[in-house]
Amino acid sequence: MKILVALKRVADPDNANKVKIPASGEKIDTTGLEWKPNPFDEYALEAALRLTENGTQPKVRAGEVVVVTFGPKETETTLRAALATGADRAIRVDASDDKLDGDLVARALKALVEKEKPDVVLMGKQAVDGDSNQVGQILAELLDWPMATFAATIREEAGALLVGREVDGGVSTLRVKLPAVVTVDLRIVAPTSVYSTKTPSTHKYNDGVRFAALPAIMAAKKKPLVEVKLADLAPDQALKVSYHGFAAPPARKAGIKVKDVSELVSKLKNEAKVL
Amino acid sequence: MPSAPTNPLVSDRFIDFLLFEVLDLEGLLALPDFAEHTRETVGIYLGTARRLARELLFPAYKPMDEAPPRLENGRVRVHRAMHDIYPRLVELGVLSATRPPEAYGQRLPLTVASLATSYLMAANLSAYGYLGLTTGAARLLESFGSDELKERFMGPLYRGEWTGTMALTEPQAGSSLSDVETRATPTAEGHYLVKGSKIFISGGDHDLTENIVHLTLARIDGAPPGIKGISLFAIPKNRPERGGLVPNDVEVAGVIHKIGWRGLPSLALNFGEAGDCHGYLVGEPHRGISYMFQMMNEARLMIGMNGAATASVAFHESLEYAKTRPQGRRLGDKDPRAPQIPIIEHADVRRMLLRQKAITWGSLALLGLAARLSDLAEHAREEASRARAAMLLDLLTPIAKSFPAERGFESNTLAVQVLGGYGYTSEYLPEAWLRDQKLNSIHEGTTGIQSLDLLGRKVPAAGGAAFGALLEEIAATCDGARDAGVNPDLVQRVEGAAMAMRQITLHLGSLGAQGDVRGMLLHSADYLDLASTMVIGWTWLRLAAAAQKNRADRPQDHDFYEGITSAAQYWIRTELPRVGYLAQLCRSGEDSYDRVRPEWF
Numbered sequence: 019m020k021i022l023v024a025l026k027r028v029a030d031p032d033n034a035n036k037v038k039i040p041a042s043g044e045k046i047d048t049t050g051l052e053w054k055p056n057p058f059d060e061y062a063l064e065a066a067l068r069l070t071e072n073g074t075q076p077k078v079r080a081g082e083v084v085v086v087t088f089g090p091k092e093t094e095t096t097l098r099a100a101l102a103t104g105a106d107r108a109i110r111v112d113a114s115d116d117k118l119d120g121d122l123v124a125r126a127l128k129a130l131v132e133k134e135k136p137d138v139v140l141m142g143k144q145a146v147d148g149d150s151n152q153v154g155q156i157l158a159e160l161l162d163w164p165m166a167t168f169a170a171t172i173r174e175e176a177g178a179l180l181v182g183r184e185v186d187g188g189v190s191t192l193r194v195k196l197p198a199v200v201t202v203d204l205r206i207v208a209p210t211s212v213y214s215t216k217t218p219s220t221h222k223y224n225d226g227v228r229f230a231a232l233p234a235i236m237a238a239k240k241k242p243l244v245e246v247k248l249a250d251l252a253p254d255q256a257l258k259v260s261y262h263g264f265a266a267p268p269a270r271k272a273g274i275k276v277k278d279v280s281e282l283v284s285k286l287k288n289e290a291k292v293l
Numbered sequence: 294m295p296s297a298p299t300n301p302l303v304s305d306r307f308i309d310f311l312l313f314e315v316l317d318l319e320g321l322l323a324l325p326d327f328a329e330h331t332r333e334t335v336g337i338y339l340g341t342a343r344r345l346a347r348e349l350l351f352p353a354y355k356p357m358d359e360a361p362p363r364l365e366n367g368r369v370r371v372h373r374a375m376h377d378i379y380p381r382l383v384e385l386g387v388l389s390a391t392r393p394p395e396a397y398g399q400r401l402p403l404t405v406a407s408l409a410t411s412y413l414m415a416a417n418l419s420a421y422g423y424l425g426l427t428t429g430a431a432r433l434l435e436s437f438g439s440d441e442l443k444e445r446f447m448g449p450l451y452r453g454e455w456t457g458t459m460a461l462t463e464p465q466a467g468s469s470l471s472d473v474e475t476r477a478t479p480t481a482e483g484h485y486l487v488k489g490s491k492i493f494i495s496g497g498d499h500d501l502t503e504n505i506v507h508l509t510l511a512r513i514d515g516a517p518p519g520i521k522g523i524s525l526f527a528i529p530k531n532r533p534e535r536g537g538l539v540p541n542d543v544e545v546a547g548v549i550h551k552i553g554w555r556g557l558p559s560l561a562l563n564f565g566e567a568g569d570c571h572g573y574l575v576g577e578p579h580r581g582i583s584y585m586f587q588m589m590n591e592a593r594l595m596i597g598m599n600g601a602a603t604a605s606v607a608f609h610e611s612l613e614y615a616k617t618r619p620q621g622r623r624l625g626d627k628d629p630r631a632p633q634i635p636i637i638e639h640a641d642v643r644r645m646l647l648r649q650k651a652i653t654w655g656s657l658a659l660l661g662l663a664a665r666l667s668d669l670a671e672h673a674r675e676e677a678s679r680a681r682a683a684m685l686l687d688l689l690t691p692i693a694k695s696f697p698a699e700r701g702f703e704s705n706t707l708a709v710q711v712l713g714g715y716g717y718t719s720e721y722l723p724e725a726w727l728r729d730q731k732l733n734s735i736h737e738g739t740t741g742i743q744s745l746d747l748l749g750r751k752v753p754a755a756g757g758a759a760f761g762a763l764l765e766e767i768a769a770t771c772d773g774a775r776d777a778g779v780n781p782d783l784v785q786r787v788e789g790a791a792m793a794m795r796q797i798t799l800h801l802g803s804l805g806a807q808g809d810v811r812g813m814l815l816h817s818a819d820y821l822d823l824a825s826t827m828v829i830g831w832t833w834l835r836l837a838a839a840a841q842k843n844r845a846d847r848p849q850d851h852d853f854y855e856g857i858t859s860a861a862q863y864w865i866r867t868e869l870p871r872v873g874y875l876a877q878l879c880r881s882g883e884d885s886y887d888r889v890r891p892e893w894f
Contacts, residue, residue: 230341232390
């Protein structure tokens, strides 16, 4: 199986207080931010690796995992780290963070998919910076491929994937024929979430994503990482989404004590307007 | 789902500052031996170590402290969390990270490897202990073993299939290794039959791997008495024979109950009770102690890093607590209706935090510096650079081992103090780290031994050449700090303290030269304190100079650099003045504890 995994790097969510918005409010100031791969995309990579191996022998690859990201030169570190955890090849689409939107990324990915011809495109259900939750869905539409979003489990079958999605009130299970687009949720990296046809159903993975070991980091330096121009994938680079302003959330105000229940009810009704 | 704890264990920004703004990692990576490495590979490795430490090792720390290994039917069973942790640490590549490819490694600079390891130690020092000991044992075989021994034992150790120990101590021979009594009798087949008892053997038995190799000191029958009659042997728990492993007559005599490092068993072992314990000589007969000494620097730096890491994790825990625990109001605020303020708003709490930071980060920086010297001693281009680095490393090692342990203990008590009543409960972690830290001033050479090593051996070595080189380094740092625009008062104070250290060192050296060994070494503990306080002051000045140099380029790191400058000022203004006092004490010949007789107590 050949899988294309789309990875985005995001400002380190653990250091969210470093995100600064200039007074003009027209953009986010990214100087000095630390970057990390979007966690949901890391989970997608882990799912892709599990689908292209026998879990009892993870060093033997059975299939191909290609990782792709959009961004400036320094985003290659994100790709290199992905190669060190087991991906086979990497593609960086040269682009500037503030000249992309979900639509453009999806259109460029479509062109890439037509070139690479993967059986599956995997990505996180959303990126934790913009929380847009768009690219997977738009891409599936553009390709006219079946899609499963928010995957919590994936089981490979002949020519299809059985995808479990956690929904309100239970689990919805979809069988998607390949090729397909799947976006993943948090629980996809639980020990028994993903099985390729080669992995015995008794096998349990380590909880979470696999990490880059030192020997693999050194070996990853020799794996192919190519740069592609955005214009070659998407000649029309017009954005459909434009940002009109950024503002930090209002600082939390100190609470007050109410005298009695009726004052509480009155405030909930008239000030908070939640009743 | 493992979630990142709020305690970062070690500050990422500070480690990056050390590597790229203080220790010139780029310069190290430019050396031919490190050609395979780039800033990117180093970054990915550090990222993995941080993640494993936070997500895998740290959550297992408290459970492992609470349920130490048990002896069952003569064998030790360790906490089940270790069964998950051990293979993943092996896979990470820590065992052989700094070794060349022929020893299964990637030749990572020790500067990177040791700072990456600080996270693992801060997260769970016992868990890392199994691997640290294994690397140590494999290193001895790599350096001194025959090709056959390497094949047989070093490979499985570096690959993590087996673990290793250092079996030196005996009940009657701890610090005094010359009194080792374990015997080794040669046989016609080439191996020796070993008989004797060892104690305090960390990782001496467990159920993580099928075999354990004990690097053991013993006397060959008829060997000369004392230190020159001790040989080094590799003694496996199970010996390779007939294509399999057979028990090698190594028995667990007991498990030692420790106040700290509880996740790592410390054992009493008996070799050869049934007369069937095979030992394999490593290197030449009677050279065991000298082999051990050649490995000592690395082992001592590792303990120093354990000390720094254990102080670091407690510092961060108490810092987080102080920021979030509301208690009391500002001095002078008499309004009882005003909300309480977080305790970090109280100056005395900030004093305790800044003191912890000065000790902890000063220790991490000194260990980073020592690791860099070790890299240069082995890999610098020119012989002169290698020799100078080796000399400085030898001199600084007793300080880098003992300061993080001794002052780290003080730092750990401050972390407990910041938590107030909660600090002395076992519901909170700082008391556990305090217990762990105490071991670090004892194992791998007590602080007393370190003080004698420094003043009696390292300072006078080669006519005081290393000491002279240290003074040159301090002077260069002072010049650099002045040029960078560091507060001149701080620079002068470091220069003044260095002068005081120079004078007392010359004085004590002259006593030694006149044959007055007692007079020279009477205050060795005070001298170690003096030299350590001075070296940490020098280190902080170095950090302050780097901060001063880079702050204009990185306005977004304003708070970080202010934090460096504040801690430097704190140490240099409040601790460095002790150098003058300690120098007087060393010179005074004050003899209360020399004169006092055992019966007077």
